[in-house]
Amino acid sequence: MPNYYFHLENGQILLDDTGVELRDIAAAQIQALRASSELFKAGPRATATLWNGTPWRMWVIDKPNGEGKTFFTLRFSAAM
Amino acid sequence: MVSMLTVMKSGELIETAIVGREGVAGGWVAIDGRNANTQSTVQVEGSAWQIPTAKFLEIYKASDSFQSAINLYQGVILFQAQQSAACHAIHSIEARMCRWLLLSQDVTGTDQIPLTQEFLSHMLGVQRSSVSLCAHTLQKTGLIEYARGKIKIRDRKGLEECACECYSVTREYIASVIPPERRTDSPRGVVF
Numbered sequence: 097m098p099n100y101y102f103h104l105e106n107g108q109i110l111l112d113d114t115g116v117e118l119r120d121i122a123a124a125q126i127q128a129l130r131a132s133s134e135l136f137k138a139g140p141r142a143t144a145t146l147w148n149g150t151p152w153r154m155w156v157i158d159k160p161n162g163e164g165k166t167f168f169t170l171r172f173s174a175a176m
Numbered sequence: 177m178v179s180m181l182t183v184m185k186s187g188e189l190i191e192t193a194i195v196g197r198e199g200v201a202g203g204w205v206a207i208d209g210r211n212a213n214t215q216s217t218v219q220v221e222g223s224a225w226q227i228p229t230a231k232f233l234e235i236y237k238a239s240d241s242f243q244s245a246i247n248l249y250q251g252v253i254l255f256q257a258q259q260s261a262a263c264h265a266i267h268s269i270e271a272r273m274c275r276w277l278l279l280s281q282d283v284t285g286t287d288q289i290p291l292t293q294e295f296l297s298h299m300l301g302v303q304r305s306s307v308s309l310c311a312h313t314l315q316k317t318g319l320i321e322y323a324r325g326k327i328k329i330r331d332r333k334g335l336e337e338c339a340c341e342c343y344s345v346t347r348e349y350i351a352s353v354i355p356p357e358r359r360t361d362s363p364r365g366v367v368f
Contacts, residue, residue: 102303102304102305104305104308104309106309108312110305110308110309110312112304112305112308114293114294114304127303130303131303131304131305131306132305134269134302134303134305134306135305135306135309137268137269137306138268138269138270138306138309138310138313139268139269139270139271139310139313140268141270141313141317142268142269142270142309142310142312142313154305
């Protein structure tokens with residue numbers, strides 16, 4: 097089963113160096129939605145950059161270091 | 177320190193209670209003769225007494241004081257489980273992480289805790305990306321120092337302010353039911 101790495105950018109890049117072994121891309125999509133929806137439960141300080149106008153993205157690739165083949169990207173932004 | 181973990185069929189798990197030197201893991205057997213539905217995992221090493229089930233049940237039936245001590249502690253575990261259920265549903269991940277770090281410091285008595293993101297994500301029942309985001313935020317605000325596999329607490333008071341009420345509520349409950357001599361000898365007088 098392939099490894100999927102869930103990286104996050106929220107004004108700063110937080111790389112996932114461990115990854116998750118998942119059956120296929122559909123499983124990775126479910127995982128990404130779950131992980132990203134959870135991010136918004138992190139707390140007001142952790143989500144401050146979103147409201148300050150910094151767009152967030154979670155991108156899922158096949159390598160731990162941020163390089164590699166991108167499977168898909170989720171983007172979040174707030175318009176005031 | 178022993179974590180009581182509830183494990184799902186998928187293998188996903190979450191911590192629902194913590195047992196320290198004031199308590200007992202496996203005391204559930206006194207209730208219905210069966211093993212608890214949780215998995216007990218030692219998170220921080222320490223010494224403990226072990227007793228075979230049959231012998232445990234024999235003493236439980238024979239001694240009123242033993243029985244009431246065990247029952248009281250099962251109450252502590254139930255208290256923690258109830259508090260955790262509400263906490264998981266309502267409180268922010270950052271607040272829960274602060275709570276967990278404070279508990280770990282209470283148990284280990286050190287401000288340097290060996291913890292991977294993977295481990296913390298299991299304890300809090302959240303994805304690693306959430307752990308990464310919150311650890312990063314706590315580091316930026318000077319509460320912790322986070323390096324690969326290690327968290328150093330820099331500002332305990334700040335963590336207490338950020339932790340959800342569940343930390344002090346649980347602490348106070350245990351302090352009210354367990355006599356001080358059975359609690360930890362940590363200078364903070366904390367009981368996990």
